[in-house]
Amino acid sequence: MLKPNNSWMWYYDQKYDALMLDLGDDMLFRVAIPTKNLIPCAFTRSTFTVDDASVYQSFLEGMSILELSAPRKAELALNAVAASRFHKPLMPKSWFFNQQSGTHQPQLGDIVTLSTDLGEGQFLIIENSGTASLCMMADTASLALNAAKEMAFCETIKVMNDRMKAYEGAAEAPVTFALVG
Template sequence: MLLMPNKDWQWEYNEDYKQLSISLGSEMEFLTPYKTKALIPDALITSEFSVDHAKFYINLLETLPKVINMSDAAVVQTALNATAAHFLLKPQMPKSWFFEISQECVYCEVGKLFNLNANGTRVLVMVVENSLQAALVMVLSKECPLSESKTLQQFETIKVMHNRLNPLRKAQLVVAA
């Protein structure tokens, strides 16, 4: 079952874990992976889950099951983390040097899935914010190795130039005449 936003939802900063959370009513709290240093100042105070946040979240709830096979719980978790990343993370500079250049030109939009090639590892990512030349992407794979000492975990974000995004390969259908 997919969680739909309501007037009781609000962003909160969880002091115990030092992470952003979303209060989903009186008895449920969703803890995002985003820590203090990555958050804008407004994320550190309680604020409403606005209409814009709800539209973004609902759009992802509708889009994700069409492009990737995941459980309802995983769809909700991904959509909530992407909404938090889109609205409440500090701006980032591109760090494209960690990834190989793609041999294909891609059309980039929020919610679209791509692969990044990092040190010989293919990593699944989703665009959470798009600009003219770069995109903020959220890691959907379990992890994304950047170097021997640095690895991004699932749901962490990184900004990359569009020329690093590789389209997903779909199984080609063979039509017999």
């Protein structure tokens, strides 16, 4: 697993038209956020801060319940850190998702399930602004939002919290105990 350090650098690469993270040792990470969704400071070179490292760790801990490979978890976590730091504010697009009963107040790094009429997917909470949250798709399989639009791994969307339910994870195998004595 990647271990953040103070030599990592955020920068915008005009050749690739993308925000990048230089991880040192000739390793580069290309952020999945479209250029049009980046705030102005994303175009200025900056270090991967202690706060970035802390948020990265929070995201990794939250996604430990997901059945993703270690490289996919690192990819999701780095994209989530970039979104938490450099993503423009979005208006909610809750109409794609079914309303849920009860009130869910997700926290940074939580995994939630969002359902459409065509399926459901798991999302990582990037930011909760009270009534709505910025979410990042945490499933590697795409999710159809409607007949013409779908979301892919690491794409972001802002959704009202009343559309979310807590992620229940994969069904756990029953635990058997041996009686001794």
